[in-house]
Amino acid sequence: MTQIDQEILQGTMTNITHHSDKNCFILTLEKSLGTKNPTGEENAEAILEYRLLPNQAIDFTRTYVPNEFRGKGLAEKLVRQGLAWAKQQELTIQASCWYVDKFLR
Numbered sequence: 001m002t003q004i005d006q007e008i009l010q011g012t013m014t015n016i017t018h019h020s021d022k023n024c025f026i027l028t029l030e031k032s033l034g035t036k037n038p039t040g041e042e043n044a045e046a047i048l049e050y051r052l053l054p055n056q057a058i059d060f061t062r063t064y065v066p067n068e069f070r071g072k073g074l075a076e077k078l079v080r081q082g083l084a085w086a087k088q089q090e091l092t093i094q095a096s097c098w099y100v101d102k103f104l105r
Contacts, residue, residue: 060100
């Protein structure tokens with residue numbers, strides 16, 4: 001297991017923030033060894049996007065995890081937090097994103 005994997009599992013590398021103004025949840029991922037992403041930033045982001053629908057409903061539309069962080073359960077972490085929030089808000093949940101849809105079955 002790499003140091004990145006260990007830090008992700010320990011939760012020292014991730015921080016999920018709900019950006020209600022942008023209709024998304026963002027998981028900030030610290031890159032190791034001072035590497036920078038294409039925009040020159042030291043952090044990368046995984047994202048869960050949604051849109052609010054009429055009649056107290058939500059549609060989760062997209063998940064994205066940068067290539068170097070895929071296969072580590074980060075999309076699942078985002079989805080579970082997004083679904084928990086939607087349930088807490090008593091929203092009717094649907095998913096046009098295939099990955100989120102797997103959690104609704």
